[in-house]
Amino acid sequence: MVRIEGGGNGSGLIRVRDLDKRYRRGSEEIDVLQGLHLDVDEGDFVAFMGPSGSGKTTLLNLLGGLDVPTSGSISVAGDEITAMSGSRLAAWRARHVGFIFQMYNLIPVLTAFQNVELPLLLTTLSKAQRRTHVETALALVGLADRMKHFPRQLSGGQEQRVAIARAIVTDPTFLLADEPTGDLDRRSAEEIMELIERLVGEHGKTVLMVTHDPRAAERAHVVLHLDKGALVEGQGARQ
């Protein structure tokens, strides 16, 4: 269940209260997010929409611990991440967050296997255990036969599937996807959205996705629009 009113205890997976984010551009101060509230439960699939510059990616970065808010609080599974230091936040990200980017952001000099293995290098898993995890993740995204391929040897859709495998390989608490279909043709975009839907439906993953694409957004449980720094519930989502 997703709520944006901010009332109650907010015992869900993600709890955001009075979130403000202000940027300074020259002498001008820009309020990107103002007093934003959000509660997301485990297994929810949320799509954020809004015009360019409305703060969608900023919100995603804040939820993923990549940026710090001007004020307000963000707690995930009981952890208040706004109070964490840089190194603790990095460790928290490794454990709890899987990121999917529009441009895939794979390391070009590493194979698909090595790209997916990256987050596991930070764990205490043995080499054999890491191999098992990577093979499972790549099989889940349908690329078990492309493990030794470099990104340049893959299509855009395949690259994004490797990126998704990298995001889920540590079995994170939730996934953050920033325009995951933004750089793909329609057919590849459909395949990626089907994959994300499967992760939510069959594997119980919690997904928060920023998108401009209404077709992608309509697969989410809830579509939220960012308007003047606050969230408003939209239409088109499947409940």
Next chain:
Amino acid sequence: MKYLHLVWANLRRKKLRTTLTIGSFAVALFLFGVLTVIHFAFYQGVEVAGADRLVVINRTSLIQPLPLSYKEKLLQLEGVEGVTHANWFGGVYQQERNFFPQFAIDTPTYREMFPEFAIPEEQWRAFVADREGAVVGKATADRYGFEIGDRIPIKGTIFPGTWEFNIRAIYTGTRPGDDQTQFWFHYAYLDERGPDWIKGIVGWYTVRMGDPDASAALSRAIDDRFANSPYETKTETERAFAGAFAKQMGNIEFLIVTIGGVVFFTLLLVTGNTMAIAVRERTGELAVLKTVGFSDLGVLLLVLGEALLIALQGGVIGVVLAWAAAPGLAKGLPGFTFYLAPSQLVAGVALALLVGLAAGALPALSAMRLRVVDALRRV
């Protein structure tokens, strides 16, 4: 170790650039190695000087002689445990460019004074028994193909005529870097056959001390003993003597430090610039590493790891090449021992790593300070 493939993969990204950077290190370290070899060649006497030995020369200069009678007087001084003497012969073998140092030695005492030179007992006995016998260092024997039993003509430049010697023994150094180029023959032979002015005089004395810590006091005592005589002395430790001798050939140390300093400073700038470009080119990738959970320190260490791996490869290649080239240098400068000690090989690689660390420091720091949000915006 599990991150090594990450570092390695990044180095293989631009193979030409990495190869050239490794090449820069290799050239610099090769130069370092060669300079070290040359330094050792000039200062080998200093490096291997006996800690318990003093050298007594004529106060006026090394080329002025001392009386043979000083031997007994030196032995009477407290703290003196042994005395030997030698004369510089200064001959050439066949042609002038075939030079190696020849000494007329005090046969009964010389071997005991310099135990670092190993001579098989039966060869030494054969040398002692032959008035025209000679002992030659292994390096010189190898260079000219001398073998035991060979009769060698040496043309005197100080002492006229051609002097013939029988090779009776070949000595080897027991420590790396010991001088194996010398040629010894009996002082008695020189005294007997040489001109009248050489009779009863020696070039210098070497004194073994009972207590090496008392070298200053004993040196003073020796010089005081012969003060106000026609042959006043100047006594110093073998190390100081060898150092002063090397300095006569010019300030090699200053040259080496200056050339080495310029080369390494240039290397630092070149490598630092290369690493900075390498980091700037993959800002987005470093941001991705941080996004998936790599800490700032982890990213810093990865970048430093790249710089160190480049330095290590270049350093090892450079010093190994210098080590391999050292014997070749000996052909160009006979009479010197060219040798790169294992400790200097290690020092060279350590120096390369230090330069690698310094060159990688700024790019690594900028990678560490990289803000993920800013970097991802640029991707």
